[in-house]
Amino acid sequence: MKLFLVIILTLSSNLIYAQNSAKPKETLPVRGFCIAAPNHDDFNDFLKFVVKDLAVNNVNTLILRIDFNYEYESYPNLRSRNPITKDQAKKLVKKAKKHHIRIIPQINLLGHQSWETSLGKLLTEYPEFDETPNVKIPSSYSWPNADGLYCKSYCPGHPDVHKVVFALVDEIMDVFEADAFHAGMDEVFFIGHKDCPRCRNKDRSVLFADEVTLIRNHLAEENRELWIWGDRLIDGKTTGLGEWEASMNDTHRAIDMIPKDVVICDWHYQRAEPTAVYFAMKGFRVVSCPWNTPKVAERQYDLLISLRENSSPQLSDKFIGMVQTIWFNPKQIIEQSKNNIEGTGEEYREINTYRALYRKINGQ
Numbered sequence: 001m002k003l004f005l006v007i008i009l010t011l012s013s014n015l016i017y018a019q020n021s022a023k024p025k026e027t028l029p030v031r032g033f034c035i036a037a038p039n040h041d042d043f044n045d046f047l048k049f050v051v052k053d054l055a056v057n058n059v060n061t062l063i064l065r066i067d068f069n070y071e072y073e074s075y076p077n078l079r080s081r082n083p084i085t086k087d088q089a090k091k092l093v094k095k096a097k098k099h100h101i102r103i104i105p106q107i108n109l110l111g112h113q114s115w116e117t118s119l120g121k122l123l124t125e126y127p128e129f130d131e132t133p134n135v136k137i138p139s140s141y142s143w144p145n146a147d148g149l150y151c152k153s154y155c156p157g158h159p160d161v162h163k164v165v166f167a168l169v170d171e172i173m174d175v176f177e178a179d180a181f182h183a184g185m186d187e188v189f190f191i192g193h194k195d196c197p198r199c200r201n202k203d204r205s206v207l208f209a210d211e212v213t214l215i216r217n218h219l220a221e222e223n224r225e226l227w228i229w230g231d232r233l234i235d236g237k238t239t240g241l242g243e244w245e246a247s248m249n250d251t252h253r254a255i256d257m258i259p260k261d262v263v264i265c266d267w268h269y270q271r272a273e274p275t276a277v278y279f280a281m282k283g284f285r286v287v288s289c290p291w292n293t294p295k296v297a298e299r300q301y302d303l304l305i306s307l308r309e310n311s312s313p314q315l316s317d318k319f320i321g322m323v324q325t326i327w328f329n330p331k332q333i334i335e336q337s338k339n340n341i342e343g344t345g346e347e348y349r350e351i352n353t354y355r356a357l358y359r360k361i362n363g364q
């Protein structure tokens with residue numbers, strides 16, 4: 001009997017090993033799509049897009065960038081104009097469940113608190129949270145500029161900031177019945193600024209890592225996981241990746257200071273940079289994220305599949321998938337999808353990339 005059990009166990013463990021060591025395309029765990037949430041008036045079109053396009057293309061993960069575009073009850077003063085309602089959110093939850101799509105809500109934390117000439121809701125309502133109160137939002141924006149202003153950041157050391165932002169996080173996670181939250185945290189240029197009495201002279205990698213860890217720990221209390229963009233964790237100088245898709249402001253050492261269960265969204269839009277390996281070998285699960293160049297998306301996909309097929313089971317399991325990112329107004333791709341068009345103009349680059357990636361994912 002014991003021998004029989006040993007044989008069975010050996011056979012089944014070999015079978016499990018065989019299944020784990022081969023990673024056929026059908027098993028790509030994350031087949032993602034990242035887009036700004038629609039406003040209230042465009043919601044029905046968005047819902048149709050989710051069902052008739054994303055679900056049909058086997059998208060199973062929807063990173064929905066909500067920010068202040070929701071009818072928050074915890075802080076109604078932080079609602080943007082024409083936000084989606086709780087009722088609309090619940091309709092999306094129902095459709096997503098039916099089509100096996102996991103919704104991951106996003107609110108930009110730390111950075112991206114302004115955009116060009118407009119200040120975001122958080123710092124408009126709570127100017128005391130501003131990391132750089134002396135940097136004024138210009139009437140006409142250009143980059144580069146004397147202030148080094150790309151986007152404003154909140155000060156992670158302000159004693160009241162997390163009470164506010166965590167209330168929004170909790171509310172949005174509850175309404176979307178989500179088990180993962182995306183905190184953004186990309187392109188944080190203002191951190192440890194000389195204007196901030198709390199942060200100046202502090203190690204920027206520690207500041208960044210402490211904020212990631214704080215958010216991660218808050219989510220973990222409810223068994224929720226944290227996803228972030230990966231750029232601040234890559235050394236922009238050594239890699240030659242520069243200050244946008246990597247860090248030139250000394251935050252990259254944070255990669256060795258944050259919990260390993262944070263999921264990294266590794267975005268690169270010009271080339272299929274092999275940085276997913278870096279994150280995976282540090283112990284993180286990683287998704288590769290293209291934007292608007294079909295060839296780059298296809299190469300990222302091929303690279304990811306190659307890494308899954310050629311790595312040890314432990315490492316292979318870290319390369320969990322692909323997320324197509326959409327950064328233009330969501331109305332554009334929804335219209336293009338509705339009319340079933342791909343084109344050659346600049347405005348078609350996002351949908352063309354999405355189509356190219358999902359043809360690969362779906363083996364077409």
Ligand SMILES: [Zn+2]
Pocket residue numbers: 131154155156157158192193196197198199200
């Ligand atoms: Zn500060």
